Amino acid sequence: MVLEARDRVGGRTEGGVLAGHPVELGGTWLGEGHTEMYRLVAELGLETFPTWNDAGTLLLDLGGRRSRMRPHKGATPRLNPIALADLAQGLARFGRLARSVDPAAPWAHPRAALLDGQTFESWIRRTLRTPTGRAYFRVLAEAVHAADATDLSLLHTLFYTASNGDLETLISVDRGAQKDRVVGGSVRVAERLAEDLDVRLGAAVSGLVQDDHGVTVTTRAGAHLRAAHAVVALPPTLAGRLHHSPALPAWRDQLTQRVPAGTVVKCLAAYPTPFWRNRGLNGQAVSDTGPVTVTFDVSPPGAEVGVLLGFVEGGEARRWQRLTAERRRAAVLDRFRHLFGPQAADPVSYVEKDWSAEEFTRGCYGAHFGPGTWTAYGPVLREPVGRIHWAGAEYAVEWSGYMEGAVRSGRTTAEAVLARSASRAPAAVTAP
Ligand SMILES: Cc1cc2nc3c(=O)[nH]c(=O)nc-3n(C[C@H](O)[C@H](O)[C@H](O)COP(=O)(O)OP(=O)(O)OC[C@H]3O[C@@H](n4cnc5c(N)ncnc54)[C@H](O)[C@@H]3O)c2cc1C
Numbered sequence: 001m002v003l004e005a006r007d008r009v010g011g012r013t014e015g016g017v018l019a020g021h022p023v024e025l026g027g028t029w030l031g032e033g034h035t036e037m038y039r040l041v042a043e044l045g046l047e048t049f050p051t052w053n054d055a056g057t058l059l060l061d062l063g064g065r066r067s068r069m070r071p072h073k074g075a076t077p078r079l080n081p082i083a084l085a086d087l088a089q090g091l092a093r094f095g096r097l098a099r100s101v102d103p104a105a106p107w108a109h110p111r112a113a114l115l116d117g118q119t120f121e122s123w124i125r126r127t128l129r130t131p132t133g134r135a136y137f138r139v140l141a142e143a144v145h146a147a148d149a150t151d152l153s154l155l156h157t158l159f160y161t162a163s164n165g166d167l168e169t170l171i172s173v174d175r176g177a178q179k180d181r182v183v184g185g186s187v188r189v190a191e192r193l194a195e196d197l198d199v200r201l202g203a204a205v206s207g208l209v210q211d212d213h214g215v216t217v218t219t220r221a222g223a224h225l226r227a228a229h230a231v232v233a234l235p236p237t238l239a240g241r242l243h244h245s246p247a248l249p250a251w252r253d254q255l256t257q258r259v260p261a262g263t264v265v266k267c268l269a270a271y272p273t274p275f276w277r278n279r280g281l282n283g284q285a286v287s288d289t290g291p292v293t294v295t296f297d298v299s300p301p302g303a304e305v306g307v308l309l310g311f312v313e314g315g316e317a318r319r320w321q322r323l324t325a326e327r328r329r330a331a332v333l334d335r336f337r338h339l340f341g342p343q344a345a346d347p348v349s350y351v352e353k354d355w356s357a358e359e360f361t362r363g364c365y366g367a368h369f370g371p372g373t374w375t376a377y378g379p380v381l382r383e384p385v386g387r388i389h390w391a392g393a394e395y396a397v398e399w400s401g402y403m404e405g406a407v408r409s410g411r412t413t414a415e416a417v418l419a420r421s422a423s424r425a426p427a428a429v430t431a432p
Pocket of ligand 1: 004005006009010013026028029204205233234235238264355360361364365366391392393394401402404406
């Protein structure tokens with residue numbers, strides 16, 4: 001039985017409609033190596049289509065200078081030779097470090113204390129010499145973690161990169177993490193799965209009481225459910241907000257206090273056509289001028305309309321979310337206009353989704369680890385507490401933070417529970 005707090009399934013994936021076409025308000029792309037998601041999509045009778053990446057170039061807008069780049073894996077940005085050399089040595093060093101981290105046990109790295117004792121920002125300042133090189137890595141932190149480089153442990157950025165293949169895979173479309181989309185939106189996966197499951201919507205769990213024989217789960221509405229085991233499939237910080245009896249062990253509770261969610265707002269604007277394609281642009285941009293730092297073309301497969309996606313992330317999001325709705329929209333469209341021309345200032349529809357304002361998510365894309373957390377608490381992250389188990393994107397060894405990681409973690413945890421529950425008691429429900 002699945003207890004879902006919202007009145008819909010999908011969690012961090014959510015469907016919306018813009019100019020009459022389905023759009024993703026949350027998790028969007030399936031990527032290279034996301035084998036479980038592709039398998040699930042096929043099993044559920046759904047289909048994928050490739051992200052628009054065909055013609056045109058990606059825009060780099062760093063340090064007040066604009067340049068273009070072919071959008072394919074391994075492509076080199078057109079920067080001045082000094083910035084390019086700086087960036088190349090930074091990427092090579094980061095790649096070497098990431099390859100030395102085992103995503104199953106980042107705390108076991110021979111230099112774990114050193115790598116976890118510094119922020120990603122400290123590493124950027126030490127390793128990159130040019131403003132453009134530094135700006136590139138800072139935008140990378142925002143784009144990948146929805147957090148600022150100052151928020152992140154260096155070891156965490158290395159873990160996350162190793163967990164998701166490599167840096168190129170994380171940021172690329174072709175053969176990368178942004179390769180394909182699900183026809184009708186990624187939320188269709190959860191909706192189809194739910195058809196065959198016992199899902200109770202609007203059932204926000206408030207607490208768990210466990211004894212030697214099982215777990216009693218209580219909802220806010222006062223229903224009590226008894227089961228042999230419970231899987232808390234929430235990001236760790238939300239799991240820590242539930243009432244636990246007996247109280248969670250200190251090491252578990254302290255862990256839940258140390259893995260904050262990122263801050264991301266997704267802004268989508270629809271136009272009569274994807275006009276940027278005719279201007280030799282593919283709709284992708286990376287900019288260090290906020291509020292929008294990363295953009296994508298997320299038009300529907302037939303391109304009946306053009307849809308631009310802009311991410312507002314990290315510190316930019318924290319500042320932007322305090323503006324009025326009118327000023328927020330104006331600030332986003334002003335960046336779209338700057339990047340893609342005057343037509344971008346006048347969409348036929350516009351929508352924004354602030355994931356940190358969602359009661360049952362509290363921030364996205366997922367959790368990040370600040371300095372010292374992996375080394376102090378990493379070994380217990382995936383460890384059950386008695387009959388309470390943990391699952392979700394944050395617990396995945398491979399493809400951490402992604403839908404793929406959530407599915408893999410779900411399978412691993414389900415297998416562990418089934419292995420332990422040979423004498424499984426049937427679930428019983430008591431209404432309030
Ligand atoms: C803007 C954005 C863009 C993203 N882009 C991508 C992408 O392109 N590709 C990709 O793979 N991933 C992407 N992600 C990340 C991806 O969406 C998540 O990693 C994944 O969906 C997490 O799944 P999960 O099951 O671990 O967690 P969740 O989806 O968060 O599921 C947790 C569920 O628990 C429910 N819940 C919360 N509190 C309670 C409670 N007290 N009681 C009962 N239920 C509760 C929630 O409502 C939710 O349904 C993105 C996320 C966002 C927000």
